[in-house]
Amino acid sequence: KQEVTQIPAALSVPEGENLVLNCSFTDSAIYNLQWFRQDPGKGLTSLLLIQSSQREQTSGRLNASLDKSSGRSTLYIAASQPGDSATYLCAAKRVNRDDKIIFGKGTRLHILP
Amino acid sequence: EAGVTQFPSHSVIEKGQTVTLRCDPISGHDNLYWYRRVMGKEIKFLLHFVKESKQDESGMPNNRFLAERTGGTYSTLKVQPAELEDSGVYFCASSQDLVAKNIQYFGAGTRLSVL
Numbered sequence: 670k671q672e673v674t675q676i677p678a679a680l681s682v683p684e685g686e687n688l689v690l691n692c693s694f695t696d697s698a699i700y701n702l703q704w705f706r707q708d709p710g711k712g713l714t715s716l717l718l719i720q721s722s723q724r725e726q727t728s729g730r731l732n733a734s735l736d737k738s739s740g741r742s743t744l745y746i747a748a749s750q751p752g753d754s755a756t757y758l759c760a761a762k763r764v765n766r767d768d769k770i771i772f773g774k775g776t777r778l779h780i781l782p
Numbered sequence: 783e784a785g786v787t788q789f790p791s792h793s794v795i796e797k798g799q800t801v802t803l804r805c806d807p808i809s810g811h812d813n814l815y816w817y818r819r820v821m822g823k824e825i826k827f828l829l830h831f832v833k834e835s836k837q838d839e840s841g842m843p844n845n846r847f848l849a850e851r852t853g854g855t856y857s858t859l860k861v862q863p864a865e866l867e868d869s870g871v872y873f874c875a876s877s878q879d880l881v882a883k884n885i886q887y888f889g890a891g892t893r894l895s896v897l
């Protein structure tokens with residue numbers, strides 16, 4: 670059974686700092702891994718999706734890595750801004766491409782101005 | 783192009799009442815998923831439609847929950863009768879059936895409060 674864990678549950682950092690959010694999963698047989706952002710009262714916004722054959726994806730100041738063998742993924746945010754404050758969710762999809770997504774509980778990020 | 787829309791955005795009902803949540807997927811998306819997040823827990827899968835057929839309903843908590851997708855377009859999730867533990871945020875997502883990509887696009891969710 671796939672379980673996704675995110676550490677830390679909450680994080681506060683000063684504006685401008687680089688930071689790393691961690692995600693671990695118990696079953697390495699994944700189809701892809703996705704990082705989402707959720708703002709209060711809003712839906713989930715997909716930030717980055719890494720296919721099982723890939724090791725990382727980049728979008729602007731965001732970089733996500735995937736290490737299937739160790740069951741880990743990281744989301745790196747460079748030069749953090751107050752607008753980055755949100756809850757970040759890591760989610761793994763099982764090997765069947767149409768299968769459900771297993772979510773972690775998320776990391777609540779607060780960027781201090 | 784409109785995204786996944788959910789209605790209502792927030793519903794407050796009393797224990798024992800019935801509530802129906804609606805999801806309109808992105809046009810042309812055959813796959814439709816329901817998820818929910820109860821307080822303090824992670825978002826969990828409820829069920830998956832492919833067009834009008836239930837592909838996987840292993841996440842449905844009990845028989846008080848009924849999901850339908852008549853005609854393979856919008857979907858409804860009915861909770862009858864609602865219990866206190868049903869409170870949470872219910873998300874809907876949709877995706878195309880492509881080999882290369884199967885990204886699920888999420889709606890804003892319906893926040894359900896059962897009093």
